[in-house]
Amino acid sequence: MFAIGGRGAIMYVTALRAHGFRNLHGDYPICDPLSIVVGENNAGKSNLVDALRMVLEPEAGPSSRSRIWPEDFAHDGRGNVLADRLELEVQLGSLSEAEQARMVTCLAPSLGPGRARLRLHARLDPDGRVVPQWFGGDSSHPDVERHARAGVRYAYLQPLRDAVADLRPGRDNRLVALLSALAPLGHPDRDRLIEEANRANEAFGAIPAVEDAKSKVASRLAAMIGTGRFKQYTNLAFADPRFERLVGALRARIGQFDALEMAENGLGFNNLLYMAVLLAALADAPDDGVLRVLLVEEPEAHLHPQLQDLLMRFLEEEADGGTQVIVTSHSPGFASSARVERLTVIARPSGDARPVARAPRDFGLSVKQLGHLRRFLDVTKASLFFARAVILVEGVSEQLLMPAIARRLGISLPENGISIIDVGGVAFPPFTDLFGPGKLPYRLAVISDADGDPEAEELEGSEPSLSPRAEALRGREGDNLKVELAPRTLEWALATQAQVNVEMMLDALVLVKPKVTERLRGELEGADLETSADGLLEAVKDVKGRFAQELADLLDDDPREFVAPDFIGNALRWVTEEQGVDEGIGESDG
Template sequence: MHISELQATGFRNLKGTFPVSHPLAVLVGENNAGKSNVIDALRIFLEPEAGPRARLYLTPDDFAHDEVGIRTTETLELALVFRGLTAVERARMVTTLAPSLGPDVARLRMVATLDEAGKVRADFYGGDSNNSEVERWAKEAVTFVYLPPLRDAAADLRPGRDNRLVSLLSTLAPEGSGDRAAIEAIAKTANDDLGKVDSITEARSRIQQRLHDMVGGEAYSQLSSLAFADPRFERIVASIRALAGSTAPLELTENGLGYNNLLYMSVLLAALEKRSDAALRVLLVEEPEAHLHPQLQDLLVRYLESSGDTSTQVIVTSHSPNLASSASVERVTVMIKSPKTVESVGRTPADFGLNAKQLAHLRRFLDVTKASLLFAKGVILVEGVAEQLVLPLLADRVGHSLPESGVTVLNVGGVAFQPFLKLFGTDALPYRCAVISDGDPPESPSDDDEEPSTTPAGGSVETSDGEDSDAAGEEKAEEETQELSAVARNLLAWKGDAITIELADKTFEWDLALAGNWEPMLDALHPIKPRVSKRLRKELADSSDERRADKILAAVKDCKGRFAQELAEVISDRAVAFEVPAYIRRAIEFSASRPSKVSE
């Protein structure tokens, strides 16, 4: 059995259905998108493993408010849908079974009302009915443990009665077990042996004498002793401390914060695994990436995804593209704020109409850089590294700071835009997505820093008579124009309210030069190909804009990545005049604007 979705109406800013995958669900999104509200809804709904003290109760503040803080409802509803119930679990959850949703599905609802005195009343219902009360054992079938975002793992693992190790050891050595008796016997023997050591005996005698002298005789006398611990199991396990280290065990205060967090999660998962009275145990972790470097984040996600414990479900919130990209696409729920209200909805990329091939493509390409689209307010998709490097500076030139607008520029490494485009729209990610693509087919080699082996050490590509060797490339572009038209038509078919397609007349570099930027572009070319740059500056002084664009494109086609870096340096100098082509300006302005609505 596992939670498959949370349904919420009137609870804080949550509205609609929020998918939850098993065994791991990753909730991502920008700040204030509602990730923690999903976690809190589960904490209110489910039974805490740590007992009533760990329960989160509804308050008047949990009822939905509008943008100015005025309460908009006196009724809220939360519902959990459980799938994959076994025969035993169906018997236990009989009052919550929902045949309308499937044969092995249960539904648990909570309806809460707020009266005029500010008192909250919550009622629980099960299954398809609106009046079927839920048995206590059904509610207690699902329990949770919560790890807050600001946590002190070392403190939570220190010796004490509330130590998570106590719960684990108590479960592994239940009352009446041989292990429990053996532990108590070891402690008693250790205390007996300790009392035979001369220094311990002398210390105890001196303490006892001074205590006797302080209280003035026998009337107020007490006995003192020195021992390891009370030889009862509960006291023994409460005094056990966790140690960790890469070469030798260390006190947790001497260990790294990240490793302490991993140790703490390991203890919790081990304790949850051995619990036999709950049908499902849920571990709720906010920001598990805290203090973990990217490789450890990746390993943590891979472990949680591959866990074979079917009775434990882990639900995490994250701001980390590393963690989001490490999880399978199906595990990710994107939390989205409405652009016009305070409400939030949930979306899963796996539900955006992708076929198996497109979903596999998205899994491969949703790496740490591209996963940033899950946290963005707008996205610009580009073909290569040149556009990715230069676009933020061009946006500054037209008065739009992409970081301040929440816009991410993503390089898809070619023209395979379709798997990404399916992520955007009113019923998907309700962000504006702009595609900037070339009007001519992409040329080989790809946009990187490597030049062909025939390039001279100085970086200049010239024929023996000093002319640029670009004729073959220009002829090839002419031959491929018809092929590209089909690519362009396919892209343009995606154009709509959430997506715009902006095509260069030819290529990114060609259109930049055509806009009258040929001189600053030659400045950028100079560190790479000084002879070519110097010659073209003279040769193109009286040329047409088209010829200038042709010559500059031919000069940079084998070093586009390096050229983009130099061009970005030139454009960053605001004293240098630089004109932004209209199609790029339109893409920037579109992606920085907001859609009018988000569907539930």
């Protein structure tokens, strides 16, 4: 199988530390050999990539280095600079002895054995001039060697890239780097390519129409400038028969049934072709022990879900020593295809402009827990990595009804960045394992059934009894995890709130089970709320999803005052509360 890397570089980037750079502040863990950085829009994903580009050496050479500009210093979103200094630090781990020798000025014993760091500090002078300084390791003196800095290089695929333009014939064509690596100076294929080009030019020039065209052009040029000191020679040929010009003229083509010009093809496959060219060039880069970091923003762009999954599988299987791949994404589909331990989640908890980064690999999860998450995380559930708060529910009924009930309470879940996740039963632990001290920083509410003894709950003044499972859930409560329990089921709880709830639920049920509803209306005439709830629960038990959809539609359209149970209102209000307002470290552009 093709491997992206495999050239022997052992070290890898473990983290980025940033202070005063745009909206970044703190530590941002990075996984090896593949790191998938996910999070909501404007969380800071692009800023993280840009920070890495500021510190690391570009594979394309110093001329393409990213510069620090005044607007990179932290600001309040209104143009007011909050700090006139910024610090960026890239931490490296697992350095071999040879790598430690090369990067001796970057070694950082304070981080541990086999660790190093590259640091970039910058000052913004009053006149707007930016003064950068480079540091290595634990040293407080700017004495890092360029040779050491060149030990880690990056290649970058920007978001909204134009694959057609980037693979257009020319000196900057990515294919030039690939062919130059495969046929270095002295390689016999260089001479063969030139010979074939000369032969093709000769055959082309011997065609009568070409000879005639060449003669007519030459005669008219001679008529214009004469045949004296300004005399010029003309020719018609395919290309200048020099290696660099020949490979620079290559065109990448792609198609399902025939290889088409890229301009005639779709954006998604063109992007895949572009990535394939770049990865091939990295794989055949010189065996110089350099760590090459591939930075890709939004690799899922223009790809349908199946292609996203295939791309992730490729990156998972082929990322290897020598090249570390760091990608950013805001696609739940792409995130759900990744192994959980590859993820770095950047979040901005409600009211706080500073992003916080967490990596599930650091959560202390067991192999069994990680396996559960891999099996359970589908596209819908992976949306929890892009939320500002999450509500976990047992089934599709709760998932369908919760947004409608929230709207009744004047709460917009999308505007608050709330994800409702249906865990498909009572399998909450794989997801609650992601929350807690040092884990995902936003709020999680769990809504479940108490599953206790209904007869015990009928005793006046008694608290709802809890099953061992519900007790275990309650035991997980903490600063950012709240558990709300229904006395029995959601449908039963809704019906026991008010007679108007019973009437609206019957109006929804008649659209699903008209005959059953007609009979039930007669049976429940004059019944108390709990009797009505029992009857409704029995009637909907085999059509919960359809009933929930009809009731949700009714809640959106019917003006009657539907009463929400306290446990639902408590959960909704809790996840939408501000978690601490910070006056602001600059707005993110990524």
